[in-house]
Amino acid sequence: MDDDVPLILTLDESGSNTSTPNEQLDREDLPNENGGSYDLVNDVSSPATGDYHSQQRSARHNWEMNYQEAAIYLQEGENNDKFLTHPKNAKALAAYLFVHNHLFYLMELTTALLLLLLSLCEAPAVPILRLGIYIHATLELFALVVVVFELSMKMRWMGFYTYIRHKRTMVKTCVLLVQFVEAIVVLVRQTSHVRITRALRCIFLVDCRYCGAVRRNLRQIFQSLPPFIDILLLLLFFMVIFAILGFYLFSSNHSDPYFSTLENSLVNLFVLLTTSNFPDVMMPSYSQNPWSCVFFIVYLSIELYFIMNLLLAVVFDTFSDIEKRKFKSLLLHKRTAIQHAYRLLVSKQRPSGISFKQFEGLMRFYTPRMCARERYLTFKALNQSNTALVSLQDFYNFYEVVGLKWKAKRNREHWFDDLPRTAFLIFKGINILVKSRAFQYAMYTVVAVNGIWILIQTFMLQGGNFFPRDVPWSYIVFLTIYGVELLLKTTGLGPIEYLSSGWNLLFKLKKRYRNVLDTMFELFPRMASLGLTLLIFYYSFAIVGMEFFSGVVYPNCCNTSTVADAYRWVNHTVGNKTVVEEGYYYLNNFDNILNSFVTLFELTVVNDWYIIMEGVTSQTSHWSRLYFMIFYIVTMVVMTIIVAFILEAFVFRMNYTRKNQGSEEDNGIVLEKEISKEEMAGVIELFRRNCAASETAPLQKVVAQMDKYEQTSMLFLGRRSRTKSDLSMKMYEEEIQEWYEEHSRKEEYQWQEDVFPSGNPMPSSGLRQRSQTVI
Amino acid sequence: MDDDVPLILTLDESGSNTSTPNEQLDREDLPNENGGSYDLVNDVSSPATGDYHSQQRSARHNWEMNYQEAAIYLQEGENNDKFLTHPKNAKALAAYLFVHNHLFYLMELTTALLLLLLSLCEAPAVPILRLGIYIHATLELFALVVVVFELSMKMRWMGFYTYIRHKRTMVKTCVLLVQFVEAIVVLVRQTSHVRITRALRCIFLVDCRYCGAVRRNLRQIFQSLPPFIDILLLLLFFMVIFAILGFYLFSSNHSDPYFSTLENSLVNLFVLLTTSNFPDVMMPSYSQNPWSCVFFIVYLSIELYFIMNLLLAVVFDTFSDIEKRKFKSLLLHKRTAIQHAYRLLVSKQRPSGISFKQFEGLMRFYTPRMCARERYLTFKALNQSNTALVSLQDFYNFYEVVGLKWKAKRNREHWFDDLPRTAFLIFKGINILVKSRAFQYAMYTVVAVNGIWILIQTFMLQGGNFFPRDVPWSYIVFLTIYGVELLLKTTGLGPIEYLSSGWNLLFKLKKRYRNVLDTMFELFPRMASLGLTLLIFYYSFAIVGMEFFSGVVYPNCCNTSTVADAYRWVNHTVGNKTVVEEGYYYLNNFDNILNSFVTLFELTVVNDWYIIMEGVTSQTSHWSRLYFMIFYIVTMVVMTIIVAFILEAFVFRMNYTRKNQGSEEDNGIVLEKEISKEEMAGVIELFRRNCAASETAPLQKVVAQMDKYEQTSMLFLGRRSRTKSDLSMKMYEEEIQEWYEEHSRKEEYQWQEDVFPSGNPMPSSGLRQRSQTVI
DSSP: OTTOOBSSOOOOTTOOOOSOHHHHHHHSOOOOSSSOGGGOOOOOOOTTTOOHHHHHHHHHHHHHHHHHHHHHHHHHHHHTOOGGGSOOSHHHHHHHHHHSSHHHHHHHHHHHHHHHHHHHHSSSOOGGGOOOHHHHHHHHHHHHHHHHHHHHHHHHHHOHHHHHHOHHHHHHHHHHHHHHHHHHHHHHHTSOOOOGGGGGGHHHHHTSGGGHHHHHHHHHHHHHHHHHHHHHHHHHHHHHHHHHHHHHHHTTOTTOGGGSSHHHHHHHHHHHHTTTTTTTTTHHHHHHOGGGHHHHHHHHIIIIIIIHHHHHHHHHHHHHHHHHHHHHHHHHHHHHHHHHHHHHHOBSSOTTOBOHHHHHHHHHHHOTTSOHHHHHHHHHHHOTTOSSSBOHHHHTTHHHHHTOEEEEOOSOSSTTTTSOHHHHHHHHHHHHHHHSHHHHHHHHHHHHHHHHHHHHHHHHOOSSOSSOSSOOHHHHHHHHHHHHHHHHHHHHHOHHHHHHHHHHHHTSSOHHHHHHHHHHHHHHHHHHHHHHHHHHHHHHHHHHHHHHHTTOOOTTOOTTSTTGGGGOEEEEEETTEEEEEEOOGGGSOOSSHHHHHHHHHHHHHOTTHHHHHHHHHHHSOTTHHHHHHHHHHHHHHHHHHHHHHHHHHHHHHHHHHHHTSSSOOOOSEEEEEEEEHHHHHHHHHHHHHTTOGGGGHHHHHHHHHHHHHTOSEEEEEEEEOOOHHHHHHHHTHHHHHHHHHHHHHHHHHHHHHHHSTTSOOOOOOSSSOOOOOOO | OTTOOBSSOOOOTTOOOOSOHHHHHHHSOOOOSSSOGGGOOOOOOOTTTOOHHHHHHHHHHHHHHHHHHHHHHHHHHHHTOOGGGSOOSHHHHHHHHHHSSHHHHHHHHHHHHHHHHHHHHSSSOOGGGOOOHHHHHHHHHHHHHHHHHHHHHHHHHHOHHHHHHOHHHHHHHHHHHHHHHHHHHHHHHTSOOOOGGGGGGHHHHHTSGGGHHHHHHHHHHHHHHHHHHHHHHHHHHHHHHHHHHHHHHHTTOTTOGGGSSHHHHHHHHHHHHTTTTTTTTTHHHHHHOGGGHHHHHHHHIIIIIIIHHHHHHHHHHHHHHHHHHHHHHHHHHHHHHHHHHHHHHOBSSOTTOBOHHHHHHHHHHHOTTSOHHHHHHHHHHHOTTOSSSBOHHHHTTHHHHHTOEEEEOOOOSSTTTTSOHHHHHHHHHHHHHHHSHHHHHHHHHHHHHHHHHHHHHHHHOOSSOSSOSSOOHHHHHHHHHHHHHHHHHHHHHOHHHHHHHHHHHHTSSOHHHHHHHHHHHHHHHHHHHHHHHHHHHHHHHHHHHHHHHTTOOOTTOOTTSTTGGGGOEEEEEETTEEEEEEOOGGGSOOSSHHHHHHHHHHHHHOTTHHHHHHHHHHHSOTTHHHHHHHHHHHHHHHHHHHHHHHHHHHHHHHHHHHHTSSSOOOOSEEEEEEEEHHHHHHHHHHHHHTTOGGGGHHHHHHHHHHHHTTOSEEEEEEEEOOOHHHHHHHHTHHHHHHHHHHHHHHHHHHHHHHHSTTSOOOOOOSSSOOOOOOO
């Protein structure tokens, strides 16, 4: 088995392949057995001089290199990294391994967060976190230096040319430069200037490895922009027309401040679009002439109820389309990655598939934590033809199979099956009781009664003492009931089954809730990333807001504006009692970053946002309105996308459910594999021969277990939860075949181009050329 | 040709078919030539006694009956009327024809509108429309008597049993009864009591023939309700939990009126769901502890941004599903109708299809206004095999073809082709100029400049004199340019082409706008019917609101409530000037039906709706809140459906466009048919023989035209705009075939059941049994 030789070899350090294989072999060093695998390239001794052992050793090293590169390809496929940034030589590989590492990722994230959190301490700072200029500028410089280090490592991995062609990284570099200069200026002048560029700090977070989802969201937002802008223009067009009309109609009414000038007319119709000043904006003209309401009703019907919904429709439509195209490109990218990896794993002796030995080698690099038993099961799961080799067709399922978690299938039904007869009967009784409908409904009733009880108790309790000293008896009763239920269920079902069936029990009531909750759980990661995307926009706007509006709003600040009441703070004495009249809106300010975030959230909710806008405007200039209007439009985009996203996910799931109505209830993806004793022995032998004796322990445990239960074979279940990708696979089943064919036609063309670039019939790897090694 | 005998006969007056055909024939009266066709049934003289002419006459009458019933079937298919209400005998037919008549429909509509409009005059009436109780009660009684007449006619048509099993009509009858009693009570007591039942008057409008779209909308709303309610419960569940939590957290803060009791807490969180009291509801607790904003942010994120969107998703999903099922059932219903009609049109001699004579007879009843030429073209369009007969398979396209408008295809390209050479060259020049890109862009520029000009002019004009005495020169310039453009285009393109290409020219700029506008035009009828549905809900709520809240809100009415400012009206003197401080909200009242409508629109827009609610509540009881909350939920349902509807229509259209990307631009459905001179002569001969000489005039005109241009044949184009049904046909192309097969399997089964109900192998019509006539 050790005599296998890879069909193609990897990581040609010289980068040249004009030399013939033999020439190249002559140039190689002697095998270096102790060196790390990635500083070795083709450590093959010359066929004429090498003895059998060194040949074997060098073959093993070749294999190690191939395993590692195949693992890298598969990772690139999984993460949707372009193959363009695939490490091209040993130096790049070292940098690649350094950069693709959770420690490095964490460092990236920490620096980015540090930079973002600095805004808490920089003026205008949150009072208790205020730091001296000297301190926070130094911290900033330190963080920036770390970013420089990270970028230089990345450049080392990608190479200079790929690096400068990589847009995101270039933008990051420019921002870094600006930030550097500014930080130094601050340090020198010992005072902060108007640093709006701090708003760009988000890019450090966006560029983090862990924020891939945020990047995808941003990309999707930008892709949805063109149709969005089209409809927005339509919206603004009607707004301008109505503003002119409104100005002519209502500006003669001197008690109507909303349409006194064209600018007011425009601003108020913009606010009306958000309904935020309705019906106030209508009232002065309505009190003069009741029919003036027609103007507002028509405006709102067209703008709010028609065009705004159209906006959602357009975004939703674009969104679904993009989702599908994204899925397609990701699928094909993964497929290409698998092809690349496969070519590196096939041996010269057996070109029709991958043997377990090769697969095991790959997995050592791809998922080092996976134990030997699981690796073997994964291999078996891939291997649908049940031969010794995994063909390319089988290997295409790699990403679907590798995520499965394997467990031995239990033969016993209950955890107490092995107990003595009496105990068994007792537990069996509890089990039946716990599973009965009567018990379930009894518990539902208790929960309902408890809920109503709490409601009534709270209703009776008007002010008074909330937390009486002695615990009320009702609490004790209900807690006892819940305790007993918990005890019964854990004993009757066993702790593991109890925990895993908790959700099912709870939501057996309503199928629709289950669908909703499933969708919710499926959505949760994406929702979180969308939330983070929104926060990034918030951050930028908060910085800009703080630079321009910090400190402009305070109690009784806006007495000249139309919204003076909201900012009032009067402290007057009536009789002998002090009465405080508060408008509270002075709290919605940009005085520090936390306050800014709350203010921006209020602007996002939209209601009464014009009060905040008018307050700030009355204290600054009327150009401030631009800030608020732009913020409104930006949040509108993000919010529309969030809505479209929820819609898309839910509708997709419902369509899926409808399509698979006949099939049984699904609990994720489940696969069953049987392993016989002889097979196990073979695998153990293989590991022993490969000097990986430490890994055989779990395998031997399996054999021991088989012996104990006197079985000749053992069943294993592989499980994982169903992802959106699985659903898409099933939904687009027919189209996928077309995509594959189209793709393979293109690939074939490229392959031909690649393999015989100059009519040279020497096989070589896909994206760059490698020399072939003959031993 | 006249010797054709229908395969089956219609309208068996006796209703019995136990007698053998000959027995039945013996019982029949002699043919009655002058009677209307529908009081004749089987006017077939006994074969033994009848001479040839009376036989021929009776055959013709049989055919007339069949034509009429086939036309009724086709109308039922088109209007989605159940075949259960198909007229069963001559008396029912008379009633049917009386009821299915635009005059009758108009009467229905007028009475319904009269009843609805009475609310303008009944107390609390719109001041200038106030009528005495005596007058409006008499009017109401009159309208109700008309409704009774209408219902009795319907009962005559449907028969008693079908009538009482028809739910909608039964509800209408009950409402009618209640209204009658109430109207009499009012007339007797000479004073109006609390007449909430007036809210039910809408049912008279909903039941109108012309309001079929509204009925469909209502049905769709009710069908969407179950999933909607599920999610609503989830929403309310979270609301209650947060209300309890909010009460415990914030009620200790005595400056916070929003959470002082559990009821307040619930109401304010309900209002917060609509964002209407945000951020005010947060401010008191926020000013005490900044971190309390977390409570509100979490609440809004879950309720507003997640569950509310889920609500939309669920409704949208249900909506799309219902749309598809509706399309399916409508399609199959039409198909069945066509089958019924076909069976009545096939003659005994030629059972494999419908000849033109029969088709022409059908069309005389189905679309009496259609001229002979169009009837023949429709027949030709149906007849795909180009034989003399239209088979059932061809006849299935009936509804698609019958809507086509036919026009002779013009051979000349421009309207001026026939003019003398010089004139032709001039017009040709204008034509080329007008069609040139330069001209188009020049005109766009003029429009843009004009727009900016108006904008600037309005901007400069701050108050001042709006309408100066002398027209400004800019107006004259622009109007002249537009005039010249109009002149050039009408002369260059011809008036017809100019008008029809206007839209195209205008929106050539942006393909997306075209899609949007197309969708808009397609949506318009449905949007109008949805608007009407909303108005019907408004009407009911307005009546209830007027009964309970009319007159409760007036200036300075609500000084004890938290919204007192909004209802303030203070008239005080500062120096020597009178200053009026107005809150204006007292204008949002239920004092008459017009005011109520405006108030309800304001509640629909949602912003600041709690001010109206609190104002009314402070003057009545806190149960009034129920009215406002229920109204909010109802409008939320309707609005969500409107959004879902716009979404569905737009996404559907975009999918369609995407699917048909390759195909040429579509201008609706177009069909081309050629008619030769000989064919025309044959058709004219046919009409002449049938004594319908008056109808041959348009045909002879065609022949004359052919002679003039020395053509042996003439091309006709049939055109109609594309409907949603056409799009659906294409979208569900594959599924439709499945539906048909499934349907025909069921049909076949029913047919067998129907034709041989007791093993009697006598063929009979589909839904009820008819006797076969043998001559």
